[in-house]
Amino acid sequence: MKRIFHLLPGLLFFVLPLAAEENEPPKTVHQRLAEAGELYFDYKPDEALEAYLALSKDTQNRQAFLNAAFIALEQNDPKQAVDIMAAAVKAHPRDRETLEMAAEAYLADGQYSLAEKVLSMLPEDPKRAGFLHINLARAQMGLNEKRLAKYNLKMAVRAGTHPALANYLLGLLYEEEQDYKHAAEVFRQATVYDHQFIEAKKHYAAALEKLGNYNESYRQYRMIYSSDKSNRTVNEALARLRPRLSRPEKEIVGGKELIKHTIVKPLLPAENIPTREIKVGIGMRQNGRPAARDTVHFIPSHDFKITDGQTGRLLASGKAKESWVAVLKNRSAYLLSPANKKIPFKKSVIVAPSSGTNEEGHTIIVKNVMSGAGMTWASVDDKEYRGKLQITYNSSRNTLIPVNIVNIEEYLAGVIASEMPTQFPMDALRAQAVLARTYALKHLGKHKYDGYDLCDTQNCQVYGGVSSESERGNAAVEATAGEIMKYKNKPIESVFSANCGGVTQSAKEAGWYETPYLQPVSDYKDFDFASLQPYHFKELLQYPHDAYSRYGKHVSLAAFRWTRVVDVEDISQVIKRKKKDIGRVTGIIPLRRGRSGYVSRLLVQGTKGNVILNKENVIRNNLSLGMLRSSYFIVEPNYRDRELEFFVFYGGGWGHGVGFDQTGAAGRAEEGQTYQEILHHYFPLADFYSPSQKTDSEGNAP
Numbered sequence: 001m002k003r004i005f006h007l008l009p010g011l012l013f014f015v016l017p018l019a020a021e022e023n024e025p026p027k028t029v030h031q032r033l034a035e036a037g038e039l040y041f042d043y044k045p046d047e048a049l050e051a052y053l054a055l056s057k058d059t060q061n062r063q064a065f066l067n068a069a070f071i072a073l074e075q076n077d078p079k080q081a082v083d084i085m086a087a088a089v090k091a092h093p094r095d096r097e098t099l100e101m102a103a104e105a106y107l108a109d110g111q112y113s114l115a116e117k118v119l120s121m122l123p124e125d126p127k128r129a130g131f132l133h134i135n136l137a138r139a140q141m142g143l144n145e146k147r148l149a150k151y152n153l154k155m156a157v158r159a160g161t162h163p164a165l166a167n168y169l170l171g172l173l174y175e176e177e178q179d180y181k182h183a184a185e186v187f188r189q190a191t192v193y194d195h196q197f198i199e200a201k202k203h204y205a206a207a208l209e210k211l212g213n214y215n216e217s218y219r220q221y222r223m224i225y226s227s228d229k230s231n232r233t234v235n236e237a238l239a240r241l242r243p244r245l246s247r248p249e250k251e252i253v254g255g256k257e258l259i260k261h262t263i264v265k266p267l268l269p270a271e272n273i274p275t276r277e278i279k280v281g282i283g284m285r286q287n288g289r290p291a292a293r294d295t296v297h298f299i300p301s302h303d304f305k306i307t308d309g310q311t312g313r314l315l316a317s318g319k320a321k322e323s324w325v326a327v328l329k330n331r332s333a334y335l336l337s338p339a340n341k342k343i344p345f346k347k348s349v350i351v352a353p354s355s356g357t358n359e360e361g362h363t364i365i366v367k368n369v370m371s372g373a374g375m376t377w378a379s380v381d382d383k384e385y386r387g388k389l390q391i392t393y394n395s396s397r398n399t400l401i402p403v404n405i406v407n408i409e410e411y412l413a414g415v416i417a418s419e420m421p422t423q424f425p426m427d428a429l430r431a432q433a434v435l436a437r438t439y440a441l442k443h444l445g446k447h448k449y450d451g452y453d454l455c456d457t458q459n460c461q462v463y464g465g466v467s468s469e470s471e472r473g474n475a476a477v478e479a480t481a482g483e484i485m486k487y488k489n490k491p492i493e494s495v496f497s498a499n500c501g502g503v504t505q506s507a508k509e510a511g512w513y514e515t516p517y518l519q520p521v522s523d524y525k526d527f528d529f530a531s532l533q534p535y536h537f538k539e540l541l542q543y544p545h546d547a548y549s550r551y552g553k554h555v556s557l558a559a560f561r562w563t564r565v566v567d568v569e570d571i572s573q574v575i576k577r578k579k580k581d582i583g584r585v586t587g588i589i590p591l592r593r594g595r596s597g598y599v600s601r602l603l604v605q606g607t608k609g610n611v612i613l614n615k616e617n618v619i620r621n622n623l624s625l626g627m628l629r630s631s632y633f634i635v636e637p638n639y640r641d642r643e644l645e646f647f648v649f650y651g652g653g654w655g656h657g658v659g660f661d662q663t664g665a666a667g668r669a670e671e672g673q674t675y676q677e678i679l680h681h682y683f684p685l686a687d688f689y690s691p692s693q694k695t696d697s698e699g700n701a702p
Contacts, residue, residue: 029061033533036067040534043592043601045071048534056084060091062098063533069101070535073636076587076605078109089118096122097539103135104538110639112142130161131542137169138638146173157189162542164190165563165648168200175203180210194558196654198224198625199565205237214244226372227626230577231570257382261301261321262466264361264386267410267474273482273691278411278440279390280404280463281452282383283369288459290450293400296326296391297367302353304362306335309348309390316343317354324351326391328400333393348392348451350405363466364389366402371464373457385465386410392451403452404465409477411463412436416473418462419496420662423554425669428662429476431678434688435660436461438484438494480675482691485683487517492686497655499559499663501597501632502540502547503529504682509594510658511615517685520596523548523664529595537597541634541650548667549653555663559629559654565638566624567646575604575611578622582606588623588635588647597632598657616656629654659683 027035036051049071056064065088072081085102092098099122106115116139122132133156140149150173156166167190174183187204190197205220218241224234242249269275285291299321306316306324316335318324325336326349335343353362369383387406394401404411412433416422420432439461444453446460456463485492493507493515500523507518522529525546527536544550544561552560572585583606591612592601602613604623613619616631633651637644660682668678676688 029055029059033061033063033067036064037533040067040071040593041595045075045591049075053084056087062088062092062095063535065091066097066101066535067533069105070538073105073108074590074634076589076637078105078637081105082109082111094123096125096128101535101538103139104636107135107138107142107638108636110142110642112139115139116143128543130156130159130166133159134162134166134169137166141169141173142638142640146176149173157186162561162563162650164194164197164200164558165565167193168197168203168563168565171200171203171207175207180207183207184211194556194562196558196562196626196629197564198227199567199570202234202625209237209241214241215247217241218245218249224625231625232573261299261363261365262361262384264363264466264469265474266361266386267413267477268407269409269478269481275408275482277387277405278408278444278454279452280406280411281447281450281455282366282385282402282404282463282465283371284373284455284457284459285370286373286457286459288447288455288457290394290397290399290401291370291373292397293402294328296400296402297323298326298351298389298391298402299323299365299367300351300353300389301361301363301365304351304353306343307350307352308345309350309392310346315345315349326400328393328398331395331398333400345393348390351389351391353388362386369402381467383465383467385414390451394451401451404463408437408440409481411440412477413469413474414463414465414467415461416476417470418464418468420473421554421666422470422472424662424666426472426476426479427669427673427675427678428665429472430480430675431660431665431669432496432662433473433476433480434483434485434675434679435494435496437480437482438491441484442491442493484689485679485686486689487686492517492683494660494683495656495658496660496662497630497653497657498555499549499652499654500657500661501560501630501651501653502527502545502549503596503657504659504661505594505596505598505632505657507658509596509598509600510656511600511617512658517683518658519684520594521682521684523661523667532595534593537593538634538650540597541632541652544652547664548671549661549664551663551667551670553666553670555666559663560652562629562649562651562654564624564628564649564651565646566649568644570625571604571623571647572606574622574624575606579611579613581608582611583608584644586644587637590635596657597652599631599633623649630657632657 032055036048040048049068052064052068055061056068069081069084082105085105088098089102099118103115103118119136133152137149137152153166153170157163167186171183171187184207187200190200191204201220201224205217208217221234221237283291302320304318307314322338327334327336333345363384363386365382365384367382368380370380385404390403390405392401415436416433447455454460485494502524503522504520506520508514527545550560568585575582585606587605589603590599591603593599598616599619602619604611613622619631620628630651630653632653633649636648638646638648665678
């Protein structure tokens with residue numbers, strides 16, 4: 001109104017709009033809640049907080065209190081959250097959600113006596129009892145009531161609510177008592193439930209070292225090292241333990257050695273189904289680029305020939321099961337035969353079966369291939385591949401690059417089992433096969449500058465070759481031969497993640513390009529996503545509702561709901577190493593959270609300054625050892641003697657959450673949905689295309 005008055009002076013122009021406003025009916029509580037929620041999801045948390053506060057003062061509305069306190073906690077203002085919830089408890093003294101949020105506010109502010117008092121007022125509810133025990137234990141740990149804290153954490157473990165968190169906190173108490181036997185046991189349980197919980201793995205390794213189990217301690221530290229090579233504590237531990245190992249390091253770290261070839265059936269589609277060969281870089285780094293190699297050791301299953309990759313000239317031939325090595329030395333590449341004959345080559349060679357052997361299921365074993373680069377499960381194993389092997393000498397990188405040249409359908413056979421548990425229902429596997437084929441066709445040439453179409457890592461699709469194939473996975477590929485998803489008659493961006501956490505997020509919210517067919521879809525069975533308010537994220541993440549993506553057969557439930565505890569010291573070092581030195585971290589504040597719950601912009605506060613993290617992958621990679629499972633989380637500080645000690649992340653989902661949800665697909669298939677129905681749920685604007693039909697689902701010609 002002031003703007004109208006200044007631009008158009010005069011009483012008439014000032015009074016008329018006021019009169020019009022006075023005639024408008026007052027907004028309902030529901031309307032005001034919806035408008036405040038829109039402000040939050042329009043990335044205006046300050047304005048949303050003001051709107052919720054005004055509504056709570058005007059109406060004492062319970063949801064307004066809960067939303068206001070949730071936003072205050074997100075903004076690292078626990079004192080304001082305490083004030084808000086103190087008023088809420090007066091207005092709603094018997095409401096369980098109100099009491100729970102009040103306790104969370106007191107915990108965040110380090111007021112442990114009041115938190116314990118409020119938690120003790122909660123009525124009995126078996127479905128929520130497990131998390132009550134965790135919060136009681138956190139309050140009692142703050143009060144140094146260790147015996148009671150241990151009791152409540154054991155009760156939480158028994159209830160099965162956030163078992164990784166309950167075991168981790170219990171381990172901290174055993175550590176303080178120097179009871180390393182029990183500490184190792186519960187830290188191990190935390191890592192069994194969630195192998196991504198690297199902080200628990202670090203404590204487990206430390207406890208094992210105290211117990212004198214140096215080999216296993218070393219193995220655990222090595223797994224952490226594979227995903228976070230710069231952590232000072234881990235590097236010091238490895239150096240300290242190495243002289244104490246009772247077995248060779250290679251034997252402890254592990255690695256699968258293949259000595260026999262697999263008898264495989266060729267997966268060639270019918271003549272009416274188009275297909276093609278693709279080039280897959282194997283043993284690649286986390287970013288899909290070539291790793292440093294000066295040898296490529298290979299063993300074909302059948303008689304073979306080796307030709308020059310540029311001219312096609314025959315360089316050599318060999319017998320079945322002969323062991324050959326490509327060697328790079330002094331910037332010169334050559335092949336070394338079993339008879340130690342050197343055969344030089346300039347750019348590349350291709351190892352292919354001799355005429356007629358393809359129908360017999362020709363394969364090639366390649367020794368010492370890196371899998372899971374940058375992950376805690378990373379390993380170096382022997383792998384077996386169908387098709388041909390190309391070995392390229394990249395002079396600019398001064399490395400050898402092994403490339404598998406394989407038919408796309410046979411490539412997919414090595415992808416399915418690597419990307420999805422093959423025990424999943426068949427329609428989930430078929431849906432995955434369609435999307436994997438779509439992805440491959442959409443991204444052909446993604447790594448052409450390094451000499452291959454796709455890599456074998458999560459940068460493209462995880463590909464393990466014959467070593468990863470399964471009968472069910474192969475059947476899914478054969479049943480869907482040639483089928484893909486299209487949008488405007490082109491292959492879609494068929495992205496997928498292990499678990500969306502309940503709702504997929506849009507490509508735009510993930511920080512990608514806005515894509516019409518990559519919009520949020522819900523997997524919840526018992527939650528009305530249309531009525532979503534900000535405080536629901538706390539409810540959904542701490543007390544998970546039923547969802548298709550909560551499917552728990554043959555997959556860890558930690559993919560749906562997870563927790564991480566990150567020490568202030570660790571997160572401060574990660575930010576310093578990867579971003580800049582902001583001193584000791586004092587707060588983690590989500591600035592932008594989409595309707596799906598994923599955080600796309602986040603502020604990290606420190607004693608020397610702040611840093612902003614943009615995009616979900618940047619956020620996941622800068623807030624913990626290794627990386628967080630997703631950017632769908634809420635985070636709470638934990639104090640000890642008024643000093644910030646660690647942050648607790650309550651998270652959902654595994655991956656970016658865009659597009660296809662693999663676990664949700666399994667849940668849907670389990671309840672009888674076909675793979676076409678599943679695909680249309682996650683890509684509602686895309687068309688299903690099959691070469692066996694003349695038109696797609698919208699009646700368009702292929």
